Amino acid sequence: MTTKQTKRVAHVLRNRKIYTEVTGNIIWWTSEQRGQYTVLNNYILGAIDPDPVNQPTTLTTQSTYETIDHVVKHCRLFRGPLSVAVYAPGDDFPLAINLIYFLREQCSPINRCIYLHVTWHIVYDSEHPPYYDAVGVSGSSITFPENYVGSFDCKHDINVNVKIQSIYGDQMTTSIQMSSNDITTTTKTTTSSNTIIWWTRQTRGLYTVLNNYIPADLDHYDQLDTSVTMTTQGTYSFIHHIEHQCQRWEGPISMAVYAPGDEFALAINLIYYMKQCSNPCVRTRTTWHLVYDTLYSPARPAGGAVNTSFPDSYLIAFNCSESYQQIIDKFNISQNSSQTFRSVHKLTYPINVCRNVARLNAKTRYVSAIDSELYPSGGLVSGFVKLMERERNISRNYPVVYVMPIFEVDESVAEAPTNKSELSKLMAKGKAVFFHHYTCDSCQSFPNRKQWLNYKPKTNDSLGIFLITQRTRMMTYWEPLYIGTNNEPWYDERINWDGKLDKMTHMIEMCLLGYRLAILDNAFLVHAPGIKRSGRQNDQVFIVVFPNAKLYNTVSSQILPNN
Known part of the structure; x- marks a missing residue:
């Protein structure tokens, strides 16, 4: 069968599952003729049906038994549902089935990806049907693929070829070598016939986006309702904050990094430095775009041509004894704000593009768009998941998001508070204030905020709702950060960070849609130590403040009703 024909089978069947009851047995797969070939559609199913809303893209591919192990890397790097058509005529059929089941054994997180997200279709020449007399099964029954599965244990390094030959006899002559070591590898490889590209390229207005360019080591598809994804963004100078965030945030993190021109290679190296030299949570739970x-x-x-295919092609030599700043210094990046690549080329920071990119790539139902310098209180994710279990029993006729108050602490504070008790002590000493207290106090002024401070939760890890409110005219400048879903409005990508007002139209739209803001009683965010004071802004900000304000007025007029 040609590669083109096999690919077509995988594409057509990417989301189809048909159930037929025959003589009391449920047959989940279908058989069809495609020219001279027989196709067993959905012969071995992934445990989870693809979700067309949250996982709209399915990778379709094909192989023979010799290349089935490539699917491990596809699943690990693509991070979504896969539809795989395997060409396996005659004696190749039982061998292919056993290799598939070997991959499905749950011996590592990567194998779990295969078990959950890969659906397999088998293709063979009608004149060369499967070899049937396998593992004591006689006749011409292919009803259940498990009939062909022999005994093996992937908890030990084994040569699958030797094991399968011992089951089927000497007629199984193949050179395939695969062990559990191969399954746990995270190396991104290419072969002469198959280049594995796990990320996707996208154009958003004036910008190019590389989605999932550097993926987390662990998959989070099985955490749809049991976790919350922090979606954040920044430039290379903010990447180091990710360690502080992930040590407090118990769920996955999706971070979009703006890195034009010369800053791209620097950003890649800083990301890899953080993955290798900081807390393991950066490596295991953070995906970078x-x-x-x-x-x-x-x-x-x-020494090379422009090639974004593999991020590690940009890496220079470094070791973990070097500091974050030493890595930056290797790139001769000017520390003078007027001499950076962005300043020289008069580029504004597309914060709302980055916010949306990070949100779009989240793999959980609940997401929280948090700026990179904001550190969450401890136990927030686990507490919120428990709260949502209770909220499911409550019927509301309006949309709601869950707000986290924001604070700043003095630079003399060694570590930002992790619970409300610590926060209250710092507030009493004047070492903590509400966010933007000295620059825009109304930007974080919410109803009854003094009562919120005095409210004492039952325990440090309990989480409930303090009050439910709306963003009324009296709170025009309030810019709350919240936990919600991707059903909430997106950020307007025409508005950048440098001119401020970047979240205001977002809140206007939510207000018009009737959103309620449920303020959490025992969760908060703290800005990296250092309280902002009023002062002169840099020239770059002044250049774009007026255009941004003008654009804000234009966007607002488009959103607001005429009357």
């Missing part, structure tokens, strides 16, 4: 101006594409790697 890169954003750059299409007119200012990544600079060439040292």
Whole structure:
């Protein structure tokens, strides 16, 4: 069967599951003729049906038994549902089935990905049907694929070829070698016939986006309702905050990094430095997306051509004894704000593009768009999941999101508070204030906030709702950060960070849609130590403040009703 024909089978069947009851047995797969070939559609199912809303893209691919192990890397790096058509005529059929089941054994998180998200279709020449007399099964029954599965244990390094030959006899002559070591590898490889690209490229207005460019080591598809994804963003100078965030945030993190031109390679190296040299949560739970101006594409790697296919092609030599700043210094990046790549080319920071990119790539139902310098209180994710279990029993006729109050602490505070008791002590000493207290106090002024401070939760890890309110005219400048879903409005990508007002139209739209804001009683965010005071802003901000304000007025007029 040609590669083109096999690919077509995988594509057509990517989301189809048909159940037929025959003589008391449920047959989940269907058989069809495609020219000279027989196709067993959905012969071995993934445990989870693809979700067309939260996982709209399915990777369709094909193989023979020799290349089935490539699906491990596809599943690990694509991070979504897969539909795989395997060409396996005659004697190859039982061998292919056993290799598939070997991959499905749950011996590592990667195997769990295969078990949950990969659906397999088998294709063979009608003139060369499967070899049937396998493992004591006689006749011409292919009803249940398990009939062909022999005995093996992937908890030990084994040569699958030897094991399967011992089951089927000497007629099984193949050179395939695969062990559990191969399954646990995270190396991104290419072969002469198959280049595995796990990320996707997207154009959003003036910007190019590389989605899932550097993925987390662990998959989070099985945490749809049992976790919350923090979605955050920043430039290379904010990447180091991710360690503080992930140590407090118990769920996955999706971070979009804006890195035009020369800053691209620097950002890649800082990300890999954090993955290798900081807390393991950065490596296991943080997925990175890169954003750059299409007119200012990544600079060439040292001695090479422009090639964004593999991020590690941009890496330079470094070790964990070096500091974060030493890595930056290797790139001769000017520390003068007027001499950076962005400043020289007068590029504004597309914060709302980055916010939306990070949100779009979340794999959980609940998400929280948090800026990179904000650190969450401890136990927030687990407490919120328990709260949602209780909320399911409550019927509300309006949409609601769950707000976390925001604070700043003095730079003399060694570590931001992790619970309300610690926060209250700092507030009493004047070492903590509400966010933007000295620059825009109304921006974080919510109803009864003094009572919120005095409210004492039953325990440090309990979480409930303090009050439910709306963003009324009296709170025009309130910019709450919240936990919600991707059903909430997106951020307007025409508005950038440099001119401020970047979240205001978002809140106007939510207000018009009737959203209620449920303020959490025992969860909060704390800005990295250092309280902001009023002072002169840099020239770059002044250049874009007026255009941004004008654009804000235009966007607001488009959202607000005429009357």
